[in-house]
Amino acid sequence: xxxxxxxxxxxxxxxxxxxxxxxxxxxxxxxxxxxxxxxxxxxxxxxxxxxxxxxxxxxxxxxxxxxxxxxxxxxxxxxxxxxxxxxxxxxxxxxxxxxxxxxxxxxxxxxxxxxxxxxxxxxxxxxxxxxxxxxxxxxxxxxxxxxxxxxxxxxxxxxxxxxxxxxxxxxxxxxxxxxxxxxxxxxxxxxxxxx
Numbered sequence: 209x210x211x212x213x214x215x216x217x218x219x220x221x222x223x224x225x226x227x228x229x230x231x232x233x234x235x236x237x238x239x240x241x242x243x244x245x246x247x248x249x250x251x252x253x254x255x256x257x258x259x260x261x262x263x264x265x266x267x268x269x270x271x272x273x274x275x276x277x278x279x280x281x282x283x284x285x286x287x288x289x290x291x292x293x294x295x296x297x298x299x300x301x302x303x304x305x306x307x308x309x310x311x312x313x314x315x316x317x318x319x320x321x322x323x324x325x326x327x328x329x330x331x332x333x334x335x336x337x338x339x340x341x342x343x344x345x346x347x348x349x350x351x352x353x354x355x356x357x358x359x360x361x362x363x364x365x366x367x368x369x370x371x372x373x374x375x376x377x378x379x380x381x382x383x384x385x386x387x388x389x390x391x392x393x394x395x396x397x398x399x400x401x402x403x
Contacts (some may be wrong), residue, residue, distance in 0.1 A: 259381055260395050263402070266378035269294070269371065270361040274328075276350040277335040282326060285377065290324045291399045292373040296354065296364035298331035299341045303386045304368040308345050310389050314396060315349055321400050322375070325349035330359050330367065374399050 272284035272294075284292070295311060297304035315325045329338055332353055342351060359365055363382075372381035372395055381395050 259383065259391070260372075260398065261380055261382075263374070263380075266374060266376075266380055268377055269373045269379050272328075272358065272362075274352040274354070274358070276352045277338055278350070280350065282350050282352055284326070284373070287324050287326075287373070288377050289375050290322050291318075291375060291396065292371075293323065293325045293396070294362075294371040294373060295325065295327045296330050296359075296362060296367060296369040297327055298329050298367060299333050299337055300331060301367045305345075307368055307370070307386060307389075308347065310387075310392075312346050312348075314393065318396060318400060323396060323400065327351035328354040328358060328362075328364070330354040330364050372396065372399055374402060 269284060269292075272282070274282055276282050284294070293311060293314065295304075295307070297308070299305070311325055314323060326349060327347070329351060332355060335353070338351060338353070341347075354364070362369070362371070366384045368384075368386060370381075370383050370387055370392075371379055372392075374380045380399055381392075383392070
């Protein structure tokens with residue numbers, strides 16, 4: 209009888225200790241399900257506010273003055289009055305390559321409305337490698353080869369990194385990682401409306 213009571217008592221104690229452990233394991237197992245419900249691009253669920261910096265809080269974009277791979281000098285200051293999509297990318301960056309067709313489409317769609325694109329290959333790949341990719345992807349906008357100084361100034365260590373710069377030369381959006389295509393297009397449209 210004593211042995212039976214002791215066994216029952218140990219079973220109750222085990223259940224008391226196992227319940228919190230089981231609940232913790234269940235919560236941990238359910239967490240990835242929540243993460244998987246986010247949009248695959250890493251963007252915000254629809255209906256959430258844009259990541260655009262309010263106009264009064266925007267800071268000037270760092271200076272950028274480099275030759276593109278065709279040998280033409282590219283100066284970010286010369287784009288004042290235009291909205292600039294500044295893309296830090298590389299041919300060998302898979303997520304970067306995913307975004308390029310979207311940016312080519314934005315260039316076609318909004319160029320006449322004041323959008324300008326500029327690509328900076330920050331892995332310092334050779335023009336011989338970049339040019340064939342640009343032709344295949346129908347990239348008509350300038351692309352320059354960056355360096356460590358440019359990476360630091362624009363905080364572009366993580367690729368892809370994309371900035372939207374407003375007509376006054378101020379950073380309106382700074383996005384590390386692949387962009388949410390629809391949200392990014394809405395941000396472009398909003399910036400094009402600004403004067």
